[in-house]
Amino acid sequence: MYDCIVIGAGTAGAVTARILAEEAGKKVLVLERRDHIGGNCFDETDPHGILIHTYGPHIFHTGKEEVFSFLSRFTDWHFFGHEVVAKVGEELIPVPFNLHTLHMVYEKEKADRLEQKLIATYGEGSRVPIMKLREQDDPDIREIAEYVYQNIFLKYTMKQWGQTPEEISPEVTGRVPVLISYDDRYFQDKYQGIPLYGYTKAVEKMLRHPNIEVKLNTDYKNLSGEFDRIFYTGSIDEFFDYKFGQLPYRSVNFKLETHDKEYYQCNSVVNYPCNYDFTRIHEYKYYLDDKSDKTVIAKEYSEAFEIGKNERYYPIPKDENIALYNKYLEEAKKLNNVYFLGRLGDYKYYNMDQAIERAIDLFEELK
Numbered sequence: 001m002y003d004c005i006v007i008g009a010g011t012a013g014a015v016t017a018r019i020l021a022e023e024a025g026k027k028v029l030v031l032e033r034r035d036h037i038g039g040n041c042f043d044e045t046d047p048h049g050i051l052i053h054t055y056g057p058h059i060f061h062t063g064k065e066e067v068f069s070f071l072s073r074f075t076d077w078h079f080f081g082h083e084v085v086a087k088v089g090e091e092l093i094p095v096p097f098n099l100h101t102l103h104m105v106y107e108k109e110k111a112d113r114l115e116q117k118l119i120a121t122y123g124e125g126s127r128v129p130i131m132k133l134r135e136q137d138d139p140d141i142r143e144i145a146e147y148v149y150q151n152i153f154l155k156y157t158m159k160q161w162g163q164t165p166e167e168i169s170p171e172v173t174g175r176v177p178v179l180i181s182y183d184d185r186y187f188q189d190k191y192q193g194i195p196l197y198g199y200t201k202a203v204e205k206m207l208r209h210p211n212i213e214v215k216l217n218t219d220y221k222n223l224s225g226e227f228d229r230i231f232y233t234g235s236i237d238e239f240f241d242y243k244f245g246q247l248p249y250r251s252v253n254f255k256l257e258t259h260d261k262e263y264y265q266c267n268s269v270v271n272y273p274c275n276y277d278f279t280r281i282h283e284y285k286y287y288l289d290d291k292s293d294k295t296v297i298a299k300e301y302s303e304a305f306e307i308g309k310n311e312r313y314y315p316i317p318k319d320e321n322i323a324l325y326n327k328y329l330e331e332a333k334k335l336n337n338v339y340f341l342g343r344l345g346d347y348k349y350y351n352m353d354q355a356i357e358r359a360i361d362l363f364e365e366l367k
Contacts, residue, residue, distance in 0.1 A: 002029040002213075007220045008233030010039020011352055012342030014206045015070070015359040016231045021211035023363070030207065030214045031223065033234075037207060037214065040311065041199035041352070048258070048292045050285050051198050055311065056254055056300065057269070057282045058199060061187040062353030068191045070356060075195035075202040078288050082186045084280075086271040088151050095271055096127075096186070097148045098179040105147060114140055118180050125181050127188075129174040131165060148178060156273035160302045161250060161316070169317035171349065186269075189353075194287045229366075233342035235312055236328045244327045247347060249305035249312040254282075254298040264297045277301060315347045322347075339366075 006017045009032035020026040036042050040055035059082045062068050085092040093101045099118075103111040117140055122128050130153050133145035149165075153176070157165045165173050185192070195202040207214055220232075232239055237247045255278075268286035272278060278299040285295055305312050315321070325347040332340055341358050343350045350358065 002027045002225075002227060004028050004229045004231065005220070005223070005227045006030045006231045006233070008032060008039065008342065008344075009034075009037040009203070009207065009214060009216075010233060010342065010355075011041055011203070012345070012355045012359050013039070013231070013233045014203045015356050016233075016341065016363070017212050018206045018209060019360065019363045020231075021209045024367075026211060026228075028212045029227075030212060031218045031220050032214065032216050033219050035217050036200070037216070038200045038203045039233075040313070041203070043198040043200050045198075046296060048294045048296070050290045050292055050294075050296050051288055052256070052284055052296060053199075053282075053287075056252055056298070056313075057284065057287060058352060059187070059192065059194065059287070060352050061189040061192040062351075063189045063191070064353055064357060066360065067353045067356050070360065071195075071202065074205040075197065077193040078196050079191075079193040080287060081192055082269075083184050083267060084186045084269045084271060085267050086152055086156075086273055087275065088273070092266065092270065093152075094184045095152060096176050096179045097144075097152060098184065099182045100184055102144070114144060117141060118144070118178075122180050127177040127179055129170060129177050131170065131173050133178055144178070152271075152273050154273075156271060156279060159273075159277075159279050161314075162302070162304060167318070171317050175349075196288070198288075228337060230338045231362075232338060232340050233345050235344040236325070236332065236340050236347060239338075239340070240328055240331055243331075245324060246307070247324060247328075248316045248321055250314040250316060251303050251305040251310040252313050253301040253303055253310065255301065257297050257299070259295050259297065260293075261295060262293060264295050312344055315343065315349055317347075317349060 003026040004020050006013045006028055009030050013030060017028045017030050021028045041058050042055060043051050043053045046052050084095045086095045093104050099115055102114060130148050134149060136142050153165060161168055264283050265281060269280055269282055271280045278301050280300050282298045283295060285292060339362060340346060341362055342355055
């Protein structure tokens, strides 16, 4: 009855199912263990008319025309230049650390001199990983690096990842660089925004095709039958019953609070690198400019992933973890018709656009 099975109805699974059904004419069965589609991008409107991202806020951003065009088939956009500030002492400063931040931290004459030195060394518009900045011989640049490292980066990283910046991959530490520009946006991609009616509606539309059937509350292990191809977006170690051991992940716990005021804070996101147990506070109504006399915030607490307790969020790209993943990848290569993708299937810290691009590229390879 079905040609292909897609396991997981998150971003990677939904894109894969749509392409298989539409471009290859395949009959596709999508299985989802949870009671909803959308994966960790799932969102829904609360009683106050505020769209809540259940598994934490997601801001879509990409510089890839193909990816943006594909997703735009299933949604209109609320374009949103995501800006983040961090509470350092009593001041809120832009993150990533940029030239605006530089002038907030140092008095004008010194800030002007440091700005020119940064531009001369790295070029205007550059994104310099903080760990790379700390390797500089120039004492002025090292001073900036040390300020960012101690006040913004070190304790935040330890809270979020449970280890020091030196212990984790440059792939992770490079995601929040020092930005040699006055651009206060968290991302500098050409396209940034939130689906106008939410991610769930976009995924729902993506899966609405006569060749696609979706079954929720269904574990793929209970399925019987033969399929030409299986596309698996769950955790690769779980697929192989953890035969080599469990791949480590970080998880996140969001504690929601409703407040009787129009806004709780001045930004959609405020980071707390040096104080409190939580890493940041999100305020949802900023994302779609929802109108309500109340507001909902989420305090975000990072924690280790534990099976049965919480959800996998972030693969931890350390050498020993990649070595363990590669053992599972070798097992996967022995299978003729099973393909792994997505953040969990590939054990990669994908952004949403990268997960979509990976699904598109996999289909092109299989053609």
